[in-house]
Amino acid sequence: MREFPPLLTERLTLRRLERADAAAVRRYAGDERVAHWTARIPHPYPDGAAEAWIAETLAQMARSEGWQLGIDARGVGLVGAIGLERDEDRLSAELGYWVGVPYWGHGYATEAARHMIRFAFQATDLAQVHARVLPDNAASRRVLEAVGFTPTGPATVTLDARGYNAEALCFALERRAWRG
Ligand SMILES: CC(C)(COP(=O)(O)OP(=O)(O)OC[C@H]1O[C@@H](n2cnc3c(N)ncnc32)[C@H](O)[C@@H]1OP(=O)(O)O)[C@@H](O)C(=O)NCCC(=O)NCCS
Numbered sequence: 345m346r347e348f349p350p351l352l353t354e355r356l357t358l359r360r361l362e363r364a365d366a367a368a369v370r371r372y373a374g375d376e377r378v379a380h381w382t383a384r385i386p387h388p389y390p391d392g393a394a395e396a397w398i399a400e401t402l403a404q405m406a407r408s409e410g411w412q413l414g415i416d417a418r419g420v421g422l423v424g425a426i427g428l429e430r431d432e433d434r435l436s437a438e439l440g441y442w443v444g445v446p447y448w449g450h451g452y453a454t455e456a457a458r459h460m461i462r463f464a465f466q467a468t469d470l471a472q473v474h475a476r477v478l479p480d481n482a483a484s485r486r487v488l489e490a491v492g493f494t495p496t497g498p499a500t501v502t503l504d505a506r507g508y509n510a511e512a513l514c515f516a517l518e519r520r521a522w523r524g
């Protein structure tokens with residue numbers, strides 16, 4: 345597949361995931377405190393799930409269906425992941441992210457999200473990015489607000505990995521409202 349040039353922020357490198365990241369993905373995404381807030385991270389985290397997910401992220405990028413990137417803090421290593429997945433219309437995409445518990449509160453998610461949005465609006469044809477957040481997920485709501493998302497209303501979401509539906513809050517950011 346084509347190379348994906350890493351995206352550099354002040355403290356982070358957003359880059360393609362590699363098979364060698366599987367141990368860190370298993371350790372951090374496998375933590376119930378992370379999985380609980382997500383729709384797709386299973387818990388308990390099955391053997392092989394990290395390797396399968398990393399392979400899927402690369403296949404998805406090769407098909408231009410999305411960009412799932414590792415969040416690599418310089419001098420630290422992989423601390424989380426962030427991704428954009430195109431909707432069927434291909435002009436909008438859903439933003440998702442997680443950060444390993446030991447690295448919460450360092451501003452990494454906000455820094456990564458800000459740059460992912462810059463990438464979306466400067467390097468792709470996406471016209472809108474949206475996200476869905478469980479109402480009690482205050483940290484994630486703060487991340488979205490900090491990078492300019494605004495609420496668009498509630499929606500019922502299927503939490504595939506949880507096995508139930510939940511009411512989520514939807515947020516969106518339009519290209520024309522993005523302030524750079
Ligand atoms: C949401 C998540 C990615 C945030 O990662 P992070 O790197 O700790 O986020 P940041 O350090 O950039 O902090 C974001 C904001 O949330 C605030 N915050 C952090 N933890 C919080 C908490 N438990 N309650 C309220 N606010 C909190 C921070 O103070 C910061 O706000 P500020 O900029 O006003 O100070 C991380 O908590 C996580 O991985 N959660 C589980 C997975 C998840 O929720 N993914 C998103 C699904 S929609």
